[in-house]
Amino acid sequence: MHDNKLKNIIEAILLASYEPLSVDKLFKIITSKEKTNKSDILSVINDLEKDYEDKDIEIAKVASGYRIQAKSEIGDYLNIMFADRTPRYSRALMETLSIIAYRQPVTRGDIEAIRGVSVSTSIMRTLTERNWIKIIGYRDVPGKPAMFATTPEFLDYFSLQRLDELPDLPEKKEPMDLDLELDGRSAVNQDLSGNGSEPVSVDSNQDTETPTIQD
């Protein structure tokens, strides 16, 4: 097929689609009418990407494939247009979602252990209804709790292709200095407070803890 024709077809298909389309899917759609191959489709997509460089739309590759989207630069305009339609998600929901995303598969119990509050049913329902999370099995412990994981739709929504593109989880810190106790603790405080000479005994130390100033 002529390249320009293929380009126009793919552009129109991507524009009309409500969800991202993979090369395989595009191939299946087009090949039912016209002879084509996947590498042509791919190169056409690259061409389109270049075409859009000066425009406010772009081709984005996300987990489920390619989609044509409005660039974030004009998000501000669109936000005004869609003001009442922009969904807002609570901190609790985002925290729950990130625990599922980073620690999957997780049970409700795992989420509760980290957040220190019970998992809200409405949050889990919202996440499930948005198709961001799904149950992928049941842990083999008493009660057989459901294990949750994220879906490709979740990645699509956050403009990601793979889970490992998630921002890095802050490094795990261990409270290793804690059990030094006695000398350890007072030594730290001495350095910061300039109180080098005075030995601090444990029992009097409790209520008069020197605030340790962090940078």
Add this chain to the structure above:
Amino acid sequence: MDEPDLKLIKNQDIDNQINQPQQVEMPFAIVDGESMTELPSDLYIPPVALKVFLDTFEGPLDLLLYLIRKQNLNILDVPIADITDQYVNYINLMKELELELAGEYLLMAAMLAEIKSKMLLPLFEEVEDEEDPRAELVRRLLEYERYRAASEELNKLQRLERDVFITGVESSHLAQPIELPEIALQELLVSFQDVLNRAEMFTSLHMLKEPLSVRERMATILEKLKNKDFIDFTELFDFEEQKTGLVVTFLAILELMKESLIEIVQAKDFGVIHVKALLSDIEKSTEH
């Protein structure tokens, strides 16, 4: 931090400032070069604002982290007594403002009290493995903080419906051929058989009176034929009946034929079909 500092300054702390001048309260604000450790008594915080503020905490860990961070305290070395007092003050405040106080907050208060009491006990150096009573709490705080930070990062990602938007061209005006699912008839029958089999398992529990019995209809037909020589085939049907009734009648006729209880005769092609009872057998059949 310009958030309302709700910490109550305790007498101990004040004593402390006299005895050990270097251990002072972290100032929460510096006004004209003077550090403020206490809220000005005339500073009015409207209760509604406070409520909104308190409402934003996502649980006890969140509140604790706030308290620790607010005072630039080292999370690895939390002054548990101070923090416990402040925490309990917040809890009381929440109670006063009639915020929904989840059980988790109270559980945390109990945990803090437990840690505090453990910390007050003298520590024996020979017990090597004894862990700082705060360790578990600190571990949880650190772990929660990681995911809280991660969720903030997640929130910053380019998000559909907020940062980027799916474009769409209208295509509904184009006639789209309706794609019918391809199902082999065989498969349909097999699955229907399945349904029937399953349904049978349930029906076997009930003794349902069959509303339209072929047997009963057979008797009725024979009754109609009893005193007549021949009867028009169509006369056997009651046209006011529903289709099922008609089908049952037809089945009854076929059944009667099979059992050789009636005879069906057609005099000529396309002519009227007549039904005749084989009289000798009538008595036998009605006994069934």
